[in-house]
Amino acid sequence: MINKKVNSVQEALQGVENGMTIMLGGFGLCGIPENSIAELVKKETNNLTCISNNAGVDDFGLGLLLQKRQIKKMISSYVGENAEFERQMLSGELDVELIPQGTLAERCRSAQAGIPAFYTPAGYGTEVAEGKEAREFNGKMHVMEHAFNADFAIVKAWKGDTAGNLIFKGTARNFNPCMAGAAKITVAEVEELVEAGSLDPNQIHIPGIFVQRIFQGELYEKRIEQRTTRKRD
Secondary structure, eight states: OOOOOSSSHHTTTTTTTOOOOOEEOOOOTBOHHHHHHHHHHHTTTEEEEEEEEEBTTTTTHHHHHHHTOOEEEEEEEEOOTHHOOOOOHHHSSSSEOOOOHHHHHHHHHHHHOOOOOESSSTTTTTTGTTTEEEEEEEEEEEEEEEOOOOOEEEEEOOOOOTTOOEEEGGOOOSSSHHHHTTTEEEEEEEEEEEEEEEOOOOSSBEEEEEEGGEEOOOOOOOSOOOOOOOOOO
16 A cells, blocks of 8 residues: 655655755645744755745744745745745845735646646736736736746645545645645645545545655644734623
8 A cells, every 4th residue: 555654854855955946835824834844944954945825924934944044035925924024025135926826826736737837817917927928818818827846845734644645624725735746746744644544535635646745743833823802891
């Protein structure tokens, strides 16, 4: 039986080198691969191009890599709550490519499906479309966008099995499913790892064919990015 389990985050990230392009699942602080990011910080892997919806916050998630100047370029849809991300972008220290969120998702999904490029109306007539091919479809102009070409995709799931099948929980099912299988190597970290055959096939969100390595993470902090409260009446 196929067994994609590795015994540690160190083994899971074997082969990650300086200068690589890495996809990282999650939205804000929801569903981010915390263990893998911490290991990249520890390994001092640098000169990275990171593809992620945003970059966490200053002291958590991808913000930790930004603090250590390990990221050369961020490909994201927005800056979010990360003041250091904003500072590095505005000062020119960090190369940033901001693209529409739907386009970001589709560039991941296209890479996953083996589709090299696609046309979208999003961004036509703006800076997003500069230097890109444009064509008219049904009376509306569209911009051609290329699928991503990443070395590693690192995703986070709630539960997985040793064959690499994944189940996401709640809103953590965000960019993780479309990034799984969208790079040369996909690493999945999960909160609970079970034997192959233990999961209900009807509940699986991503089949193991999209995952090359899987490991059980630990000590997930699960922060809230922005807490809003009101006084009790």
